[in-house]
Amino acid sequence: MTKKLKYASAIFAILTISLGAMNAKADNDSNGKDDNGKNNFPAGITKQIQALDINKLLSNIKISDDDLKSKPASLTINPNGEFKLNGGVVVTIPATGNPSFTVKSWGITFTVNYSTLTNLRAQNGAMLITELHVGDIVNIQGKIDANGVVLATRVENLSIASSEQNIQLRNQINALIERLNLLLGKAGLPPVATPTTTQAMVVPTLATVSPASTTFGSAGLTLTLTGTNFTSASVAKWAGIALTTTFVSATQLNAAIPAANVATTTNVLITAFNPGTYGGTSNALPFSVQ
Incomplete structure (x- = not known):
């Protein structure tokens, strides 16, 4: 059964049930006459409605998660x-x-390429490409080439909240x-279990990235990240890719x-990530290779 027929069947079933409910009182006998003796309905319509196996009818309507998503x-x-x-x-x-992923719509699977210039968004905030998961619902804008490959200028993930959220x-x-x-x-009752001080403060935040830019083709360099809630397990990331990170203090990485990262001109986002149950990704700060 096609998707359109599935929905049509569902609507028909609902209308049938509603009709039976509205007419049950009016059709009190088997000859089809209402309370005023008028032949408004076919004879025995109430019994026909009552005889319908609604559960069986509805069980034949199969609407999958993919139907609902698409x-x-x-x-x-x-x-x-x-x-x-x-x-x-x-x-x-x-x-x-x-740097690519695939997305499906209307039975067609598209290959989507992205770059450091692609605007990656979650709901009301920035998104890292590592936050993209199979089954997520996305909006995509960009250009499609003759081979059917999409170069995305914007990817919006509707399935996750942003790191800021x-x-x-x-x-x-x-x-x-x-x-x-x-x-x-105040009620004399024991407190509920809460995260320890260390656990409660392991979502990092970024205040500065220094330097904030460099010249393309230059040698590799060391980036200094300042912020809060850094731990010995914190990892700095370049456009979502982990960098070799040294923990200096709770406020510096x-x-x-x-050198390969700065071989060409580009603009990227720098973030800090703390693993673990109470971990997470910080806000992002820009870095430019000019």
Whole structure:
């Protein structure tokens, strides 16, 4: 059964049930007459409705998760190659050293290439490419070439909150736990289990990146990151790719930038990442190779 027929069947079933509910009182006998004696309905319609096995009817309507995901999808490709996809489903995610992923919409799988110039977005905030997962719903804008490969200028992940939102949520949860424990203390009850001080402060934040730029073709360099909540497990990242990182203190990290990263002009985002249950990715700061 095609998707359109599935939805049509579902609508028909709902309308049938509604009709039976509205007419059950009016059709009190088997001759089809209503309370005023008028022949408004076919004879025995109430019994026919009552005899319907609604559960069996509905069980024949199979709407998969893919149907629901693809229902709002829209795809536009202009003659000049402009590509716009809303509501596509991620099929494969980028492999190490391969800046591309695949997305499916309307039964077609597209290869999507991205670069450091691609605007990666989550809901209301920036996104790292490492935050893209199979099954995520995405919007994509860019150009499609003659081979059907899309060079994305913007990728928006609708399935995740941004790193900034995650940090805000963590802070709100910690504040709620503190308030709850105050109330429990006044009631003479023990506090609920809360993260330790170390655990509660392992989502890093970035304040500065120094230097903020370099000249292309130059030798490798050491980047100094300042901020808060750094740990010995913290990792600095270049456009989502881990760098060799040295922990200096809770407010400073040093990261080694290899010469290959600055061989050509580019603009990238620098972030800090802390692993673990209470870890996360910091806000991003720009770095320019000119």
